[in-house]
C-alpha cells in the first residue's frame with residue numbers, strides 16, 4: 220500500500236515539482252492570448268508524474284520562507300469590526316443559491332464587508348507547534364502558504380470613504396491605497412461589464428507568486444486559481460446567504476487592474492474581480508497615478524520562475540475590445556450520454572442539515588486522516604449537489620460546466636466501489652468500472668494515504684482544447700478557477716454534513732489514464748477527497 224509520503228505535509232521538506240525545461244526565457248514572453256501553445260507548454264511542463272516528483276532536487280529552505288501576509292507598514296490601519304454576529308443561513312441553502320440574481324438590498328457597510336472578508340479569507344484557527352504558532356484561514360490553501368490577497372474598490376459607503384483598499388489579514392484591518400472613486404477604472408478595464416458598472420463595491424483577488432512558488436515552483440500558477448477558487452467558494456456562499464448579487468469576472472485588461480492596485484506584475488497580479496451589490500451609479504475615475512507604497516519584504520531573497528510570468532503574460536488581455544470579445548459562455552459539447560449503469564443520487568433536504576454557513580466555515584479545516592468508513596448515499600449525493608454553475612462572465616449559471624466531475628468511490632453505501640463520472644444534468648453517477656480502487660486512488664493523489672482512506676475522491680477534469688479555442692490562453696485560468704470554486708463548495712458541503720474533506724494534488728496523466736477511455740484527452744484540474752475524519756490525539 221502506498222506510504223503517506225506527505226504525512227507531515229506542512230512542515231517537512233519534500234520533493235515538490237520537477238525541474239522545468241520550458242521552451243522560453245523571461246525575455247521571450249508570448250504575448251498573444253490566442254497563441255495557445257503557451258498553455259500547452261505550461262501545462263505539460265508543470266505536470267506531476269511519479270518520475271518528476273521522485274527525481275526533483277527541490278528542497279524547502281525554511282530560513283527563506285516567505286511571510287504569508289502582505290503588509291504595508293506605512294499605511295494607517297482602518298480596523299474592521301470584530302463583533303460579527305452570525306447570520307445563520309443554512310450552509311446548504313447558501314451553497315445552492317450561489318447566483319447573481321438576488322434582488323435583496325442589504326447595506327454594504329464596514330460591518331458587512333468585515334463579515335465577508337472574515338469568512339472568505341480571515342483567520343479562523345490558531346494552532347501552536349513547538350516552533351511557533353500556525354494561523355489557518357477560512358479557505359483551504361495549498362501548503363497553507365496563503366499567497367492570495369484581497370482588495371476592495373468602492374464608492375462612498377455609509378462608513379467608508381470611496382477608495383481602493385487592501386485587506387490586511389494579519390490585523391483584520393483595511394488600508395487605503397487610494398482615496399476617491401476608482402470604480403470607473405474597473406468599468407473600463409472590464410469593457411463595461413454590466414455587473415461591474417453598477418456595483419457599489421468590487422472585490423479583487425491577487426496572488427503574490429513567491430509566497431507559493433517557494434514550495435511549489437512553477438506549478439504555482441495553477442495554485443493561483445486553486446487557492447483563489449476556494450476563497451471565492453466561501454465568498455459566493457456568503458453573498459448568496461445575504462442575498463447580495465455577486466459575479467466572478469475574469470475578463471479584464473490586466474495592466475489596468477494591476478496598475479490601479481499598485482501591483483508589481485512581475486511578482487503579484489490580479490486574478491479575478493467580484494462586483495458586489497448593484498444599482499449604484501459609477502462615474503469616471505480620477506487619473507490613475509503610479510503608486511509607490513512600501514511593503515514588508517517577504518523573505519531574505521526571492522526566486523523568480525519565468526514560466527509563471529510567461530503563462531500569465533500569455534493569458535493577459537491588453538485592449539478593451541479584446542475583453543468585450545472574450546466575455547461570454549463557452550458552448551461546451553455535452554458529455555456523451557451514459558452507456559454504463561446509472562445510479563441516481565438522493566440528496567438530503569435542506570431542512571435536514573441545519574448548520575449555518577458561518578459555523579461550517581469556522582469548523583472547516585482539511586482532514587489530515589480519514590477513517591475507512593462508508594458515508595451514506597444521501598450524504599454523498601448532498602455533497603455532490605453542491606457542484607454547479609457559477610455566476611461568471613465565462614460561463615452560464617446553469618448548463619454544462621467547463622469541468623466534468625469524475626469520482627472514485629471507496630465506501631459509499633448503496634454504490635458499488637469503482638470509478639464513475641457524474642452527470643450533473645441527470646443528478647446521476649455513471650459507473651465506468653467496478654472495483655476496489657483504494658490503492659489506485661492513493662497512487663493518483665501523489666501516493667498519499669488520504670485519497671486511499673477517503674470514502675470518495677472527486678476529480679475535476681476538463682477538455683482543454685475547446686476551452687482554449689473559445690477563450691485563448693485565458694481559458695486555462697477559468698478552467699482552473701471553475702474547478703477550484705466547485706472544489707471549495709465540496710469542502711463546505713462536506714463539513715455541513717459533519718464529514719471532512721481535503722484538497723489534494725495528483726499525478727496529472729495518471730488521473731486522465733485512470734478514467735480513460737471516458738476521459739480520453741481531458742486534463743485533471745482539481746481533486747477533493749471526502750470522508751469521515753479521524754480526530755488527531757493531542758499530546
Ligand SMILES: Cc1cc2nc3c(=O)[nH]c(=O)nc-3n(C[C@H](O)[C@H](O)[C@H](O)COP(=O)(O)O)c2cc1C
Nearest residue numbers: 228355356359360361362363445584585722723724
Ligand atoms: C488545491 C489544494 C491541494 C491540496 N493538496 C494537499 C495535499 O496534496 N496533501 C495534503 O495533505 N493537503 C493538501 N491540501 C490541504 C492544505 O495543506 C490545507 O488547505 C492547508 O494546510 C490549510 O489548512 P486548512 O485547509 O486545514 O485550513 C491541499 C489544499 C488545496 C486547496
